[in-house]
Amino acid sequence: MTADLAQSGSATLQQEPDSQEPIVVVDDVSIIFDVKPVLQNISFTVQRGETRIILGPAGGGKSVLMKLVNGLLKPDTGSIHVFGHDVSTMPEVDLFKLRSRIGMVFQESALFDSLSVGDNVAYRLHEDRVSEEEVHSRVIEALQFVALENTIDKIPSELSGGMRRRVSIARAIITHPDLILYDSPTGGLDPITSTTIIDLVIKQRDVTQTTSLVITHRIQDAYLLARSRFNTQTEKVEQIPNNGIDDSTKFLVLNEGKVVFDGTTEELVHSNDPWLKEYLS
Amino acid sequence: MPFVSPEIFAKQTLASIQDYSILSWRAVSNLFTRPRYMADIYTQMDYIGVGSMPIVVLTGFFTGCVLALQSATSLEAFGSVSLTGNLVALSMVKELGPVLTGLMVSGRNASGMASEIGSMKVTEQIDAMRALGTDPVRKLVTPRLYATIFMLFFLTIMSDACGIAGGALISIALLGLNGSSYFHNSYRALQYGDVVQGLAKPLFSGFIIATVGCYFGMNTKGGTQGVGKATTQAVVISSVFIIIVDLIVTRAMIGIFGR
Numbered sequence: 001m002t003a004d005l006a007q008s009g010s011a012t013l014q015q016e017p018d019s020q021e022p023i024v025v026v027d028d029v030s031i032i033f034d035v036k037p038v039l040q041n042i043s044f045t046v047q048r049g050e051t052r053i054i055l056g057p058a059g060g061g062k063s064v065l066m067k068l069v070n071g072l073l074k075p076d077t078g079s080i081h082v083f084g085h086d087v088s089t090m091p092e093v094d095l096f097k098l099r100s101r102i103g104m105v106f107q108e109s110a111l112f113d114s115l116s117v118g119d120n121v122a123y124r125l126h127e128d129r130v131s132e133e134e135v136h137s138r139v140i141e142a143l144q145f146v147a148l149e150n151t152i153d154k155i156p157s158e159l160s161g162g163m164r165r166r167v168s169i170a171r172a173i174i175t176h177p178d179l180i181l182y183d184s185p186t187g188g189l190d191p192i193t194s195t196t197i198i199d200l201v202i203k204q205r206d207v208t209q210t211t212s213l214v215i216t217h218r219i220q221d222a223y224l225l226a227r228s229r230f231n232t233q234t235e236k237v238e239q240i241p242n243n244g245i246d247d248s249t250k251f252l253v254l255n256e257g258k259v260v261f262d263g264t265t266e267e268l269v270h271s272n273d274p275w276l277k278e279y280l281s
Numbered sequence: 282m283p284f285v286s287p288e289i290f291a292k293q294t295l296a297s298i299q300d301y302s303i304l305s306w307r308a309v310s311n312l313f314t315r316p317r318y319m320a321d322i323y324t325q326m327d328y329i330g331v332g333s334m335p336i337v338v339l340t341g342f343f344t345g346c347v348l349a350l351q352s353a354t355s356l357e358a359f360g361s362v363s364l365t366g367n368l369v370a371l372s373m374v375k376e377l378g379p380v381l382t383g384l385m386v387s388g389r390n391a392s393g394m395a396s397e398i399g400s401m402k403v404t405e406q407i408d409a410m411r412a413l414g415t416d417p418v419r420k421l422v423t424p425r426l427y428a429t430i431f432m433l434f435f436l437t438i439m440s441d442a443c444g445i446a447g448g449a450l451i452s453i454a455l456l457g458l459n460g461s462s463y464f465h466n467s468y469r470a471l472q473y474g475d476v477v478q479g480l481a482k483p484l485f486s487g488f489i490i491a492t493v494g495c496y497f498g499m500n501t502k503g504g505t506q507g508v509g510k511a512t513t514q515a516v517v518i519s520s521v522f523i524i525i526v527d528l529i530v531t532r533a534m535i536g537i538f539g540r
Contacts, residue, residue, distance in 0.1 A: 072408050096414045110409035112401075124413050127316075171413075 021084060022047050023179055023211045024069055029078035029088075031064060038064050039257045042078070049209045049248055051201075053222045056254035057279070062215045063107060065254070066183045069213065070104055071095040082179065100124070103172030103180040107187050109164040111156040111171070117143070118152040121170045142170040146200055162193035169200055180204065180212040186221050198224050199237040205248070206230035219280060225249055226265040253279070304418065304499065305492045311416070311423040321424035329390050329425070330432030334439070336385050341440030344377055345369055345447030353456050362456060363466065369448030370467035374479040376531075378441035383486030383523040386433055388516055391494035394425055395515035398498025399508040407499070422495040430487035437483040474538025481534065485526045493519040 024046035031039045039061045046052045054062050067073045068080055071087040080088045085098055111120045118139050119126070125135045143149040146166035156164055165185055172180055182201060186194035198221050201214060206229055216222055226249045229240050240246065245265045253261035253268070253276060261268060261276055271277065285293070311317075352368045398421055401407050410417045445467055452458040497515040501507045 067408070070412055072411055092411075092416070096411075096416060099412055099414045102412070104409070104412040106405050106409055106412075108405060110405035112406055112409070113404070123415075127413070127415055 020048075022081075023050075023083060024052075024213070025079075025081040026065075026069070027079050027081075029065075029068060029075045029080060031061075031068065031073065031075050037257055039068075039075075042254075042257075042259055044252050044259065044262050046211060046213065048211055051205050051212045051214060051225065051246070051249045052252055053225060053249060054213060054215045054252045054254060055219070055222050056217065056260070058217050060254045061257045062217075062254055063183050066104075066181050066213060066215055070099065070102055070181055100128075100175065101178045103175065103177035105165070105168045105172050105180070105182045105185050107184045109156070109161075109168040111164055111167060113156050115155070116152070117148070117154050117156065117159070117167050120156065120167060121174055123171065124175050138174055139170075142174040143167075145173065145203075146170045160193075162189050162196060165189065165193075165197055166200065169197070169204075173204060176208070178211065180210055182212060182214040184215050184217070186216060186218060191220075194218065194221060195224065199228075199230075201225060202228050202237050203230045205246075207232070209248070222251070223265075226251075255279075300500070301492065301496050304422065304496050305488075307418045308422040308426045308492060308495070311419045312427060316419070318420055318424050321420065322428050325424045325428035326432050328393075329386070329428050330436060333386050333389055333432070333436060336389060337382050337436045337440050338443050340381050340385050341373070341378060341443035342447040344381055345373060345444030345449075346451045348372055348377070348444070349448035349451035349456070353452070363458065363462060365448065365452050365456065365458060366445075366463040366466035367470035369452075370445055370470050371475060373444035373448070374441050374471055375475050376479075376527075378444055379437050379479055379482035379486065380523065380527050382433065382437045382440045383483065383490065383527075384520055386429070386436065387486070387490045387494075387519045387523060390429065391490045391515045391519040392512045394491065394494030395498040395501070396508055396512045398422075398495055399501030399511040402499060402501045403504055403507060417499070422491070422499070425495055426488065426491040429491040430484055433483040433487035433490070434480065437480065441479065472538075472540065474534065474540055477538065478531065478534040482527060482530055485530060486523045489522045489526060490519050493522060 022045040026042055026044050029039060029042045030037065042065065044052075054065065056062055064073060068075055069082060069087070071080075071082075071090060071092075075088050078088070079086055082098065083101060085094075087095060087098065090098070111117075112123065115123070121139045121142050122135045125138060130138075139152065140149055143152060146169050148163060148166050148170065151159060151163065151167070156167070159167065169182075169185070185197045185201060189197065201212070202225060204210060205212060205225075214225065226245055227240055227243070228237050229246060230236075231238050250264055251261060251268045252259065255275065260273065261271060268276075268280070348369050349365050352372075353362050353365050356362050356364055356368070398407070401410075401421075407417050410420065445464075448467075449460060449463050452463045453460045494515045497511040497518075501511040503510075
């Protein structure tokens with residue numbers, strides 16, 4: 001299963017003409033809701049294969065930034081390029097095609113409550129008119145990845161919050177997207193379930209090297225992501241030996257709509273910014 | 282309810298009209314391009330058409346009954362009780378059938394559309410649909426629009442027929458009229474223009490019910506309270522629109538057919 005995902009992930013990566021080009025480029029983006037500025041002059045880039053953790057207190061504009069990257073919202077100023085396409089000016093019709101390369105996990109899962117787990121996960125395949133046999137095998141494959149293959153016939157209201165979040169991850173990865181957006185995947189979950197979800201994010205990162213943006217306001221989740229790896233031999237997530245840090249994981253810290261920090265885990269830990277020090281402590 | 286300045290109110294109203302117009306245009310035009318969600322159209326036809334049949338049949342039947350009773354009292358003063366059939370048929374086909382059916386379907390389905398789509402909006406399911414590459418207007422609004430227009434047309438015919446049947450029951454059982462004469466008078470009273478007028482109205486009402494219901498659903502804000510508000514607004518505004526458009530269509534039809 002993991003080998004299949006790895007294979008398909010690398011296959012899609014090879015389709016890119018210029019592998020050095022950043023996957024996401026956010027340039028001087030601002031957005032105001034009513035009269036309140038939610039994001040102000042945000043700029044950062046996400047390279048291919050990078051996992052960018054967007055950290056910050058609640059209400060700092062993290063989810064809005066995620067929706068801007070997926071073209072679900074339009075910025076008031078600035079531009080956002082995803083796979084080289086400017087999603088801030090793109091018509092919605094073209095965005096629908098572009099989004100076939102992007103998987104998104106929503107804060108509250110956003111599963112279709114009138115559809116079964118299997119139909120939720122298969123939603124995009126049904127839209128693409130994929131044959132029922134292939135749909136079934138790929139749904140099983142995606143649900144096995146999140147260890148929920150026995151819930152295929154259940155409806156979302158029968159599942160716990162953590163299980164719903166895992167189904168949402170399965171729905172996001174079923175088409176092997178080139179970019180995955182996780183909007184607070186551990187929000188509102190207990191610590192044990194949060195660890196399970198973060199383990200899945202690590203597994204997805206290390207097995208397919210998919211570029212991803214992960215929003216979290218839990219510092220422990222962010223450090224877990226930066227300091228752990230998925231061992232393909234033991235099929236388990238483990239800490240990187242010798243206090244090692246995952247090179248592909250970087251941080252963007254937002255506070256009150258502004259970028260406070262943009263850099264590597266090492267730089268974050270050794271930052272002298274007083275607000276950042278207090279926040280991380 | 283907070284007071285806003287006339288300028289802000291005017292801007293908000295204009296923006297709402299603009300959004301409603303764009304949504305309606307997209308809902309109509311989507312049927313002419315791919316992908317088309319035919320299965321969703323049939324599902325909505327079943328829910329809106331077949332599901333609304335009991336209330337439409339009952340409303341039409343009892344309206345016909347009451348109409349026969351009321352008109353007979355007035356017609357008796359002129360010695361024209363035998364014309365009850367004419368009055369019931371004309372009233373049902375031209376006015377009461379289309380309007381009452383529209384209002385009943387509006388109460389049942391505009392509210393259903395607003396609450397269903399509104400719940401999806403506040404739980405981010407609409408955003409999830411967009412993120413999964415599906416146009417929510419194409420998937421949710423277009424099937425409801427065409428299903429409502431198509432089914433309301435036939436529901437109105439059914440309501441007209443039940444109304445005339447209800448009038449017949451009262452005329453025969455309580456007023457002592459001859460059944461054959463009642464139906465003969467009813468048939469003779471109706472002219473081509475009357476039928477066209479009666480069948481044109483549900484097309485407009487269906488459009489109003491679906492677009493208003495979906496518009497308020499798609500623009501729901503503020504959690505469960507917002508869903509309740511959207512549902513109420515959808516029913517109130519679609520009902521008022523149905524009656525206003527009924528007046529306009531009636532005037533236009535009188536202009537065209539002369540009656």
